[in-house]
Amino acid sequence: LPFEARQMIDFEEYLSNNTTQGPVLAISLPKNNLEGSFPDTFFNLTCLVDLHLQYNRVTGPISPLFSKLTNLQVLNLFNNKLNGPLLDSTFENMTSLTVLDLQSNLLNGFLPENITTNIPTLQEITLDNNFFSGTIPDSLFLTKTLMTLQISNNNLTGSIPETISNATSLEVLNLAQNLLTGTLPLSFSGLHQIQVVRLQKNLLPGNLSSSIGNLF
Numbered sequence: 001l002p003f004e005a006r007q008m009i010d011f012e013e014y015l016s017n018n019t020t021q022g023p024v025l026a027i028s029l030p031k032n033n034l035e036g037s038f039p040d041t042f043f044n045l046t047c048l049v050d051l052h053l054q055y056n057r058v059t060g061p062i063s064p065l066f067s068k069l070t071n072l073q074v075l076n077l078f079n080n081k082l083n084g085p086l087l088d089s090t091f092e093n094m095t096s097l098t099v100l101d102l103q104s105n106l107l108n109g110f111l112p113e114n115i116t117t118n119i120p121t122l123q124e125i126t127l128d129n130n131f132f133s134g135t136i137p138d139s140l141f142l143t144k145t146l147m148t149l150q151i152s153n154n155n156l157t158g159s160i161p162e163t164i165s166n167a168t169s170l171e172v173l174n175l176a177q178n179l180l181t182g183t184l185p186l187s188f189s190g191l192h193q194i195q196v197v198r199l200q201k202n203l204l205p206g207n208l209s210s211s212i213g214n215l216f
Contacts, residue, residue, distance in 0.1 A: 085109030165190035
């Protein structure tokens with residue numbers, strides 16, 4: 001869908017005025033002036049594979065109706081005004097998704113418990129710069145496909161789960177600027193693909209674990 005913006009454009013109005021004759025496979029509208037929330041009719045685009053709406057002013061929650069987009073592979077909504085929690089029901093049918101980027105929004109609540117088990121294809125989860133709270137679910141690391149996990153600058157508490165050793169494909173782990181406590185899990189030594197670990201500005205005390213040397 002082509003688009004050039006010169007003023008603030010209502011997202012719902014724009015979509016309703018730009019229909020196509022065939023299935024829509026990709027929407028790329030970054031750095032425009034889109035505002036407003038996702039209309040229910042948007043979720044009739046069930047053939048959609050790629051959605052890129054970063055750097056706009058899209059508002060409202062991440063609707064459970066996203067679960068209708070079963071062919072979606074890339075969901076890129078970072079740097080908008082989205083709010084509310086992320087619900088497991090939103091992702092339960094999105095079994096083709098590989099990239100989920102929702103950083104720099106106004107999202108809050110707990111992290112979804114079953115996001116990686118509902119979406120076994122996920123390779124990248126980026127949720128930096130939001131307002132998520134609570135602990136990191138053990139189940140988040142029950143995946144062999146996840147390569148990037150970034151949840152920095154939130155309000156996460158508790159410790160880093162020992163289950164992190166299950167995420168054997170993990171290359172980038174960024175949990176900086178949270179309220180995490182406890183020590184680094186011994187299971188860190190099982191992350192043989194890891195390249196970047198960012199844990200600064202947390203509340204992690206104690207001595208540097210000897211297992212950290214087994215990462216490299």
